[in-house]
Amino acid sequence: MERCLRLFKQDYFISEMNTVTVEKRDHQQPFPLHDHDFNEIVIVCSGNGLYHWNDYVYPITSGDILYINQKDVHGYESVNNLKLDNILYLRESLFLSSTIESYLPKVTAKHNERFWRIQPSYLKLLSPLIEQLAVESKKNNLASVHLSEALFLQLVILLDRIKQAPKLALPTATHQLDLLFTALHNxxxxxxxxxxxxxxxxxxxxxxxxxxxxxTGMTITGYLQKRRLCDAMSLLRTTNYSISKIAAECGYDDSNYFSAVFKKLTNQTPSEYRAKFNDKKE
Structure with a gap:
């Protein structure tokens, strides 16, 4: 079985004392499948791309929030002006662990409980907090470590409040987008x-x-097509369904047309894609 790239905390945290840090990616490039020995919150600020996460593939765009556990295998491809704020943290070493844990998904939470989206207008609320956290987390005195955790606590509370906010409180335009994303996902x-x-x-x-x-940087049709193809990738990797059945499950009546669209996006046919991952499992 092919081993994925492994990232280590000592390459990102400036000292053994620090428990939180920020890695900003203003121009995230395609990045191979990898895992790491720390936890991470990924905030998609703008642009779009395909996100591989364990056995699933998702189209990501502005406003998407992902909570990544240690040893989750993930990576990026087909990126387009993708900008990310990555907040890395050592979950088991946090001084404020007992409080912070109340606002994080459980370690055992499923993907759909660790991947959700906020309306892009809310990103403006998060930005000053993340900027302050980015500065403070690069200092290795105890006061700065404690302040970094306090800022991180503010961030996870704010994210949780936004998630729990009543939909009716959203501005008209963002409420329209919320309705549209729900309809597209269904x-x-x-x-x-x-x-x-x-x-x-x-x-x-x-x-x-x-x-x-x-x-989002995408058309509505383009987003739905990416979403369907991401589901197809996941089914190709995790099931023995025929290509025609996967095409139907993902909204394509014509399996030949599905295969053509799939190859245009991935540069390989569905069968070639499946074979590649079957080879890695052997």
Whole structure:
């Protein structure tokens, strides 16, 4: 079995005393599958890409939040102007562990409990806090370590509050995006018609399309296609379903067309993609 790249805490934390640090990636490049001996919160600030996470693949874009555990295998590909704020932390060594734990997903939480999204407008609330944490976490005196953890606690509380905030409290534009993302995520195996969606929700389709493109860097159709292909990648890696069954599960009536779209994105056919991961398991 092929070993993935391993990252170590001593290469990111400036001393053994420090328990939190920030790694900003203004131009995240494709990065191979890897794991590490620390935990991480990934905040997607802008752009988009494909995110491999254990046996799953997700399209990520502005506002996505991911809680990565130690030894999770993950990596990036097909990135497009992807900007990330990565907050690294040593979960078992935090001085404020008992309090911080209340605002983090459980270690045993499933993927869908550790991957969610906030409306991009909320990123402006997080930015000053992350900037202050980035500065403080590069100091190795005890006061700065404690302040870094206090700032980290503020960050995880704020993220939790945003997640729990009533949907009705969202501004009109961001509420429209929230409705659209929900509809897209529920349309993997079924056709999605933007005009019908907008008519049902009393939204102007052209203004929604412009809003979606400005926030994600993708068209609505492009995002849905990536989402469907990500699900197909996961099924190819984790099931023995036929190519035609996977195509149908991911919204493609024609398996030949599905294969053509898949190859255009990944530079390999679905069968070649599956074989590559089967070889790694042997």
């Amino acid at each position: 349309s993997i195996a079924t056709p999605f018609n933007i005009d019908v969606f907008c008519k049902e929700n009393h939204i102007a389709s052209r203004s929604l399309s412009r809003l979606f493109k400005s926030q």
